[in-house]
Amino acid sequence: MPSIGRYRLVIFDCDGTLVDSQHNIVSAMHGAFGQFGRALPTAEAVRRQVGLTLEVAVARLLPEEDETTVAEIAEAYRVIVRALRAGEGLSEPLYDGIRDLILALEHPEIFLGVATGKNLVGLEHTLAHHGLRERFHTLQTADRALSKPHPDMVLRAMAETACEAPETVMIGDTSFDMEMARAAGATAIGVSWGYHPTAELRQAGAHEVLESPGDLIACLQSLSATR
Known part of the structure; x- marks a missing residue:
């Protein structure tokens, strides 16, 4: 895969970032x-x-x-x-480009995580349904950690993967994600396809806001060179 610079831990929000629920x-x-x-x-x-x-x-x-x-x-x-x-009545489709992005990030030196307001059972179900559970190394959920925007989820993910804040990026669609990332000392990247508008993401501290999943790797390379 292409280099993503200094980043070793890439954490995604779930609802509004990975899936449209x-x-x-x-x-x-x-x-x-x-x-x-x-x-x-x-x-x-x-x-x-x-x-x-x-x-x-x-x-x-x-x-x-x-x-x-x-x-x-x-x-x-x-x-x-x-x-x-x-009853198989949940509708949680992956956003276009997310699967390709997750697969592109597979590398022995890169850890993937999720930090979400879902509980663990719900998150496991969502990831398993899309065949992506084994791609993620750390799962932080509302029944195991403090609610966003507290940095607890990011700090726990960092501890579980032995990664430091400068090596960590949080990707999400809400101001809560951006505030959580900044409070943990991690890089905050917003996405434009979710539930909070881009202006609010930037106001909450987003270092960048992606227009599509395919923009992430180039974004991380650029941030690594400038931050």
């Missing part, structure tokens, strides 16, 4: 809210919370609710998603 997320959130008689949030409002730990996302959508109700709605969401998964 917004239909599932919005549908499940609407179902959970409906069970508790709450007004349904707009699809845009739901998409803006993607990447956060579920309870944090629900609390941001319902800022006046008590913690008990927030936890109950979050659990209702999980039940809906588990039912969809069991």
